[in-house]
Amino acid sequence: MPDATGLELLAKELGDAALETVYYRSRATVLVDPAQIRAVLAKLRGQGYAFLASVHGVDHYPEEPRLGVVYELLDMSRVDRVAVKLRVPTDAPRVESVTADWPTANHQEREIFDMFGVVFEGHPDLRRILMPEDYEGHPQRRDFPIGGEPVIFTRDEAKWLEARE
Amino acid sequence: MKRDPMRVQSLNAAQMLRGSAISGPNQSAHLEGTELERYVQERVLTTTLDKTVAWARSNSFFPLGFGLACCAMEQFHAAGPRMDIARFGFEAFRASPRQADLIIIAGRVSIKMAPIIRRLYDQMLEPKWAISMGACCSSMGVFNNYALVPADKFLPVDVHVPGCPPRPEALMHGILKLRKLVQDDPDMGWRERYGAVGTEEAPLPTSPVVPTSPREHEERDA
Numbered sequence: 001m002p003d004a005t006g007l008e009l010l011a012k013e014l015g016d017a018a019l020e021t022v023y024y025r026s027r028a029t030v031l032v033d034p035a036q037i038r039a040v041l042a043k044l045r046g047q048g049y050a051f052l053a054s055v056h057g058v059d060h061y062p063e064e065p066r067l068g069v070v071y072e073l074l075d076m077s078r079v080d081r082v083a084v085k086l087r088v089p090t091d092a093p094r095v096e097s098v099t100a101d102w103p104t105a106n107h108q109e110r111e112i113f114d115m116f117g118v119v120f121e122g123h124p125d126l127r128r129i130l131m132p133e134d135y136e137g138h139p140q141r142r143d144f145p146i147g148g149e150p151v152i153f154t155r156d157e158a159k160w161l162e163a164r165e
Numbered sequence: 166m167k168r169d170p171m172r173v174q175s176l177n178a179a180q181m182l183r184g185s186a187i188s189g190p191n192q193s194a195h196l197e198g199t200e201l202e203r204y205v206q207e208r209v210l211t212t213t214l215d216k217t218v219a220w221a222r223s224n225s226f227f228p229l230g231f232g233l234a235c236c237a238m239e240q241f242h243a244a245g246p247r248m249d250i251a252r253f254g255f256e257a258f259r260a261s262p263r264q265a266d267l268i269i270i271a272g273r274v275s276i277k278m279a280p281i282i283r284r285l286y287d288q289m290l291e292p293k294w295a296i297s298m299g300a301c302c303s304s305m306g307v308f309n310n311y312a313l314v315p316a317d318k319f320l321p322v323d324v325h326v327p328g329c330p331p332r333p334e335a336l337m338h339g340i341l342k343l344r345k346l347v348q349d350d351p352d353m354g355w356r357e358r359y360g361a362v363g364t365e366e367a368p369l370p371t372s373p374v375v376p377t378s379p380r381e382h383e384e385r386d387a
Contacts, residue, residue: 131276131277131311131312132276132277135276137311139310139311139312144311146309146310
């Protein structure tokens with residue numbers, strides 16, 4: 001991990017793309033402007049963070065902007081990690097895809113699209129990856145109803161039938 | 166008492182049933198009236214063909230060999246030496262649904278997996294039965310979320326085995342319950358059991374009229 005000072009220096013390199021830095025429990029995080037994510041990752045790759053270890057989604061409900069995407073970068077030679085985060089609102093959840101630069105992001109961006117509904121612009125094949133193609137909704141969003149089909153046990157069958165009427 | 170060889174015994178029995186006298190040292194040859202009737206009743210079992218067929222079917226289930234999650238581990242153990250469902254004739258796990266007549270849905274069924282399982286079930290030959298093993302495919306258990314679907318939603322389940330996962334004893338109990346069911350309702354297919362008559366995808370073949378007498382032959386040819 002870069003230390004707190006190292007993180008500030010890194011953020012300075014990124015210029016106005018870096019909105020906020022968090023250094024917490026020896027974990028370095030940069031919050032960046034979603035419009036510039038591709039340029040940010042390219043710059044960090046130039047700094048030695050050449051391995052994209054993970055891309056994942058977060059739902060910060062009820063905060064706004066709600067949806068987050070986290071890119072975990074790793075510098076293999078120094079064994080040094082930095083997390084790059086961005087936040088997008090649910091009414092326009094659009095982020096530029098980084099698949100062209102980092103082929104590993106292909107399936108992971110598809111998964112974030114599937115589970116959270118973040119649209120990655122410029123992705124070569126943005127389809128659902130885990131859920132069926134005709135599934136409606138994005139099930140990992142926190143306002144997605146928990147529980148699937150109601151199960152009618154014999155003991156409370158009468159209650160269900162009553163509720164239906 | 167010196168016993169007759171098997172061949173002689175069976176000949177004697179056949180003669181006795183025909184009502185003719187038996188010669189030889191066999192004691193039963195000299196029985197008359199009610200004693201003879203009692204002798205026959207003690208040795209001859211009568212039943213219906215349906216019951217015999219159900220008895221044979223229910224004691225030789227061929228389960229489809231497939232599992233979906235941790236329940237499958239318990240299912241293997243039911244076939245292992247400790248539980249040994251081979252005692253009851255259920256050990257022949259078939260690799261093809263064409264050869265199986267019992268499907269044990271052992272584990273959690275995801276929405277994407279459900280059509281595949283339904284397809285396997287449809288490929289099995291009648292008569293066929295289904296056991297839903299474990300909480301996940303009965304009530305979705307701890308995975309009560311967007312990804313799973315209970316087995317009742319896509320195929321007719323005959324026996325639910327509760328547990329998470331059920332022990333092999335529980336599965337064995339479930340299979341024995343199913344055996345009881347098959348013996349009690351010999352000729353009910355799953356469509357009759359679930360009131361699903363008329364849901365066949367293809368129309369049932371109508372049996373051709375087979376002429377049985379020369380006159381019928383002539384009528385058909387005319």
